[in-house]
Amino acid sequence: MTEASGHSIWLRPERAGRGPAPAFDRDRIAAVGVALADADGLAAVTMRAVAVVLGAAPASLYRYVATRDELLELMIDRVNGELSYAALGSGRWLDDLLALARQSRSVYLAHPWLLDATATRVPLGPKAVDYLEHALAALAELDVSPRTKLEAIGTYGAIVRSMVRMEVTQRLAGQSVPQWQQAQAEYLTRVASAGHHPHLATALATPPPGAEKQQPEPLFDRVVTRVLTGLLQTACPTSAV
Amino acid sequence: MTEASGHSIWLRPERAGRGPAPAFDRDRIAAVGVALADADGLAAVTMRAVAVVLGAAPASLYRYVATRDELLELMIDRVNGELSYAALGSGRWLDDLLALARQSRSVYLAHPWLLDATATRVPLGPKAVDYLEHALAALAELDVSPRTKLEAIGTYGAIVRSMVRMEVTQRLAGQSVPQWQQAQAEYLTRVASAGHHPHLATALATPPPGAEKQQPEPLFDRVVTRVLTGLLQTACPTSAV
DNA sequence: ACGATACTGCATACGACGTTCGCAGAAAAG
């Protein structure tokens, strides 16, 4: 009967106290993983690298975590803990969800690897559940089915990730010219000037809105607001923003 | 002066005709990669696996592709070629973009690995450029800045991916009970019944809308429509759908 | 016609990765 207790790490007890005291715990491992990812990206989060920082051998990590994926889940949930729900409870669901989106945005900006980590996975750690609970609470007064609410929350999370990804991408482009957007731009203009793709050509020819620097926050707020009203409108909104 | 000609594979000529004739070409490699990914997912697309199917040695692939990432780019662009723009040109941009979204959806459903492949990357192969051109053409009459149009196209692509991902996930759940959603559901209900998270509890308690099977297409159309009107509304829409 | 040139496929190998196995030792339970 060596049946593995729980399939999910959140159902598996961290410690069943018989043997010697563990040298660390899930929290410490998650913290090390986050630090590594913050510094050098998700690819830098290697079992060996984490072990080295902890002063342990690679195999030791498997006493705390069944697989590298679980380590990533721990990391995701840890940074989800940086979300604050203090600004919620305005009574207006749109304001609450916009505030929630801003919180998410700041967490993504603080930990850009989170965009990659959550691109495939659907994280459902305790902190993610807290997030879900608060989002549902904001929509409590709204008269749509719970199913619709959950779908709207998921969809609007995807939007937030998508927008922050754009923001991060062109932030990198601004500071280091990673010679990747360079190649992309060269390729795009070459394609556009090839004759076909007239709409693309004119779109590329039109200069980015003004010569002055465009702030990303207003854009973020506007898009999120519009998507939310589009998703959850019961009556026609009064064209906010 | 052995300067690598282009950084992007789309700028690099496939063949500069001096030596002996190559045994295959990019198209064949991309086709093999797509077949492997269709059968067993993205992880099955290994340089060695592709080489075996082609009857070649692993190192030979690097005569056609600089890295595995480029192979994935070839695959992405190949399946982007399955998009059809025949249903476009209705004159109503919303109808055109909805038709485009449906096309994308069917491609994602035919090649679920495409969701993972494009989750991080922003593909810009020739076929992706064609897609962009058609999307811009649909929005030609609309009086918003090209910048806004591009952002809207990107955002709405993210929505489509997000929704199809949900659809694929619960399609898998329906047929094979991958014992993963099992653990997730168990965990969620346990959390919900722990007392905190009242909204989540009621949302989980409410049964999925009816006992009858819910078709995904109407949901897809409704959400995409709402998001698009939310993103690009110039006046208040007449609450379509 | 014929070397020089510039390509081809490929055998081999390197280093890094996630993960497994088994064992010596330590703490708690009986």
Added chain:
DNA sequence: CTTTTCTGCGAACGTCGTATGCAGTATCGT
């Protein structure tokens, strides 16, 4: 004190992406 159950971990396995160098072949310049 014995037994049980945990601990950390040395060592290894298998797989992966990729680099290197070499023998062979088709084209080009003359």
